[in-house]
Amino acid sequence: MKVIVNGRERELAEGATVAGLIEQLRESPDGRGVAVAVDAEVVPRSRWDSTPLTEGQRVELVAAIQGG
Amino acid sequence: MKVIVNGRERELAEGATVAGLIEQLRESPDGRGVAVAVDAEVVPRSRWDSTPLTEGQRVELVAAIQGG
């Protein structure tokens, strides 16, 4: 299936979860300093494993940078 | 009947109109520079004659002063 991750279309296996996506995107699975929103709703870390992604969802995965 | 005119209670005859009230309050009946609101609604000059006042209404009668 296709989801939009940080503005880019991405092919994921059916049944992929937020946790799975994050592992793909980052070496360190420890998610400190990282957060996720799916369709403009924040997904708490505690629910990453249990949150499946579905076709066409828009995922924003953000991390800390220098700023402000 | 009693109406509140510019914050003060005032006794008016039954059937009194906005026009009548203005005449009482000002020498010059020519209403230029004057405006009226009854219960927070503006009463256009054209309807002063035809607008009766009723018990307990709040009338604000304003005129030009130096300012601003």
Place this chain on the structure above:
Amino acid sequence: MKVIVNGRERELAEGATVAGLIEQLRESPDGRGVAVAVDAEVVPRSRWDSTPLTEGQRVELVAAIQGG
């Protein structure tokens, strides 16, 4: 003989006067707006005719310009 006029050496005939020098230097002999110093002393217009120049004198001839 040689005199230094406005910083440049200049050959003049013996007996040359301040008045003569000015005529050489300017179309308009009317000296308005012009003044002369010989060896750091001002020569009043009234004495231009009667003031001879001598070998080696330093003449400053000045006129009005935009300024200030």
Place this chain on the structure above:
Amino acid sequence: MKVIVNGRERELAEGATVAGLIEQLRESPDGRGVAVAVDAEVVPRSRWDSTPLTEGQRVELVAAIQGG
């Protein structure tokens, strides 16, 4: 004899010296922080003993204060 000390006339014994005057004026004879001028001439500490005062001289005796 009379001398003017810091603007005030003062009676001194004949033969009085600068050193003697200073002793009169200050508990601590150690003159650190003090200087003397007689008739607008500074008298170095080394010459206080040997400098006699004479009738009518003007003595300025100064010391350190907070300032500046």
Place this chain on the structure above:
Amino acid sequence: MVDVNAEGAAREPATGTLEIAGRRWGSRLILGSGGFESLELLGEAIVAAGSEIVTVALRRVDPGAQGSIMSVLDSHGCFLLPNTAGCYTAHDAVLTARLAREAFETNWVKLEVIGDDRTLYPDAPELLEAAETLVGEGFVVLPYANDDPILNRRLEEVGCAAVMPLGAPIGSGMGIRNPYNLAIVVEQAGVPVICDAGVGTASDAAIAMELGCDGVLMASAIARAQDPAKMASAMRSAVQAGRLAHEAGRMPRRTYARASTPTSGVPEFGNPASDRSS
């Protein structure tokens, strides 16, 4: 204001006209009528300032009082600009504007929605709300704003006919406290910018105009001067001076000096020392 216009044309270098919502005026100095000790002083100030637009406020009728401010302004052919001074909410400001429309048969309003009575600064959200409502009702809205470029842009976006950023608190006479903000407001504005409040003396008005404002509105600087009529003349000249300077394009600034007199051709008189010794 035909007289003043003609007079102005005869008397002063052209500085264009102030155009707001399709109307034009020869004077860029809008006068607030508040604070004058008498209507006579107000009349003298109007003449001396050459102002064509004058503000008025609305208050509860004081039985017996004459509405003579109207006759003074009429006699000088002034264009009345009612304000909503004293309103602290969008609701009250909107109602006051509606009353003014009735009283003066004008849809123009100087919109004031005050945030507190110590600074008399506007309340930005309430001001925006009132402006949007009144524009929707067909008013020509001239909002009294702070000098925040964002607020002034929003006011333009909701349809205000001009923006009126303050230079300093009303009646403070502190001048243009933040010329940088005012310059940014002017630069980004697509409607006329009138500097409202803060002017204390002539140079303050000139500075506002030099920054590119299209006009200046003031009351206290004139009304509370020791000689109001003379200060009104000063302000008339100052607004014109500032506008002309803005149009003329000022010289560049530089930290060091630059001679205005040619440095070549300077006469040489030999050694000063010898001369002095003589």
Place this chain on the structure above:
Amino acid sequence: MVDVNAEGAAREPATGTLEIAGRRWGSRLILGSGGFESLELLGEAIVAAGSEIVTVALRRVDPGAQGSIMSVLDSHGCFLLPNTAGCYTAHDAVLTARLAREAFETNWVKLEVIGDDRTLYPDAPELLEAAETLVGEGFVVLPYANDDPILNRRLEEVGCAAVMPLGAPIGSGMGIRNPYNLAIVVEQAGVPVICDAGVGTASDAAIAMELGCDGVLMASAIARAQDPAKMASAMRSAVQAGRLAHEAGRMPRRTYARASTPTSGVPEFGNPASDRSS
């Protein structure tokens, strides 16, 4: 300057006259003739500024060149004020003043004794020496000074007819850098104070006059503006605005606001909330 005076009387509120050494002028704006790209531009600026006094400098005769600056100034009826620009010693300045007296048949001189060519600031001791010498020779001395109150007092004490403290370096256009000093100079002066140098735009001239100066002298601010004639008009208005404001007596400054509209008699329209909900 009869025309200008008459015109002025007709055209502007009286701001008294500038009186120096017993002579009077209607204009308080002295124009430096330096820096104009052409004599035509200079002529236009003289007219637009309404200046009556114009400075000139002396330089070695450039054979062939016409002394046409003279004819321009004569044609506008200007009062010539020769300067000693370019002199770095009292000796040279004194000789230059003597030459100017011969050339222009005037005993007036704008005395400049420069300390260095980056700031063009005056050299105080040399300036004082030259001023004392020239006063002794019967000159009417107008010294270009810095803004040091002590130097300006000394210049008055040696008999200068006016003092001309600078606002900022010549040609810098930086305005009145130290208004406090200028105010002290004005306050203690027994002769006219002309602010010389530093003005960059109209408000600078207005500020100098508001501080109490009797006049302003400028060249670059006009000559180097994009539109010199228009800037000259701006300066004319600015000098007048500043003088009028000084005479009118400005309002007091205050940190906080003070309403210019009465705060009593404000109408009350009941609960905004209910209205908004509608």
Place this chain on the structure above:
Amino acid sequence: MVDVNAEGAAREPATGTLEIAGRRWGSRLILGSGGFESLELLGEAIVAAGSEIVTVALRRVDPGAQGSIMSVLDSHGCFLLPNTAGCYTAHDAVLTARLAREAFETNWVKLEVIGDDRTLYPDAPELLEAAETLVGEGFVVLPYANDDPILNRRLEEVGCAAVMPLGAPIGSGMGIRNPYNLAIVVEQAGVPVICDAGVGTASDAAIAMELGCDGVLMASAIARAQDPAKMASAMRSAVQAGRLAHEAGRMPRRTYARASTPTSGVPEFGNPASDRSS
């Protein structure tokens, strides 16, 4: 920051502590982590500035990039203050704050809702809306505001833990452009006031503290100095200097001089003339 606190106690006169929402810090200088060319430079600046609170932003994960900013801040024991930089609506700012809460396990947020990208000034109505929403969700909200006293009061009224008025545009280094407004904000505030943005050099930070601010937040002034670590030291001293001066109570200003040396008892040496002639 135990080390720094202890060190600080040993090293500096006590200037109280900065307390926000019940938490206390010894340093009144909040550091923005943006603009440093490397994390090493950021680390050096944190140490030199003695800052305990450091801001971070959130951006889309750059696959492969290390989140090493976290480790730098952790290694210096910094308190992370996430911001909502880059948000132009209340909606985006609220969502970004929620993401930050997840990412950093903190309910603190430096709330930024930008009005345009040339001034980076806040959008007052959107900022207020976002602040109210986030306070309602239990956030400790520190809003980046303009210097409008009314907006800052409204932000306090909706429950912000502090207000952060700007001194000048972010990254402009123009200092405190309107100290009057900042002073009014401080005077009326019931929560800490942190001057955010505008500081360009040490004296700017000192001025903000002298005006009574409880702290200063800066990034560019340090990150873009030629020697960031040295400027960080300068800022540390400047914030302390300004705070101490505020607490010490400055001398009164006066236009004229007042001798600091007694004027009585001055010796008299008779006539200078005679002496000079010698």
Place this chain on the structure above:
Amino acid sequence: MVDVNAEGAAREPATGTLEIAGRRWGSRLILGSGGFESLELLGEAIVAAGSEIVTVALRRVDPGAQGSIMSVLDSHGCFLLPNTAGCYTAHDAVLTARLAREAFETNWVKLEVIGDDRTLYPDAPELLEAAETLVGEGFVVLPYANDDPILNRRLEEVGCAAVMPLGAPIGSGMGIRNPYNLAIVVEQAGVPVICDAGVGTASDAAIAMELGCDGVLMASAIARAQDPAKMASAMRSAVQAGRLAHEAGRMPRRTYARASTPTSGVPEFGNPASDRSS
């Protein structure tokens, strides 16, 4: 001042040393001893300011009074810098300097020749004359000057070991009134520049140092603060902050904003409108 130097080295980022006439000091803050209500307060201020050089004046001996100022300064290991406060002529200043040399066994002198008692500004020609005379007699002359770049250059030319331009009148607390002049003085100086007089609060001292001064001299700003010792600490930090900022090289100024947070990679959350409507 070995202690302070060592302490200083341990305690503060190095800011080089102040070197005048071959002598070096760790502190760039010179303290004037005038105006303190007691010698105890003076002592506390010396310690808090970390000053190594302290000025004293000379007055007619007051019989019975103890010269205890000496013992206070000795006990703190201060370097005594006698001044010539109260002198209005070169003649008196020279004699006073000679007396000071006798009294304190030092050839250093802070040279003051005052022009009038309202401004306490120096008299330029008298000051120059006195400076030249004293340099000729082997004095190390530190002249209190105005901010005229020409005068300061002349003072250097006659051999002064440093120049001490004022920021504002003595005891006025008005700060650095003309930073442009001070910057020019610094730029052209070949000897140390000490800003003397005018500092009112910490930021004033920081500004003087940021302009490139080598040191600051003050008395009233500390002595007349509500808490002199705390203000002395503030000034110590401010002088250091200003010096460090000068050495660090400030960021460039710009009129508009420049984001300190990257503007790429901003997350996108879709349409705010839909979210708000929920």
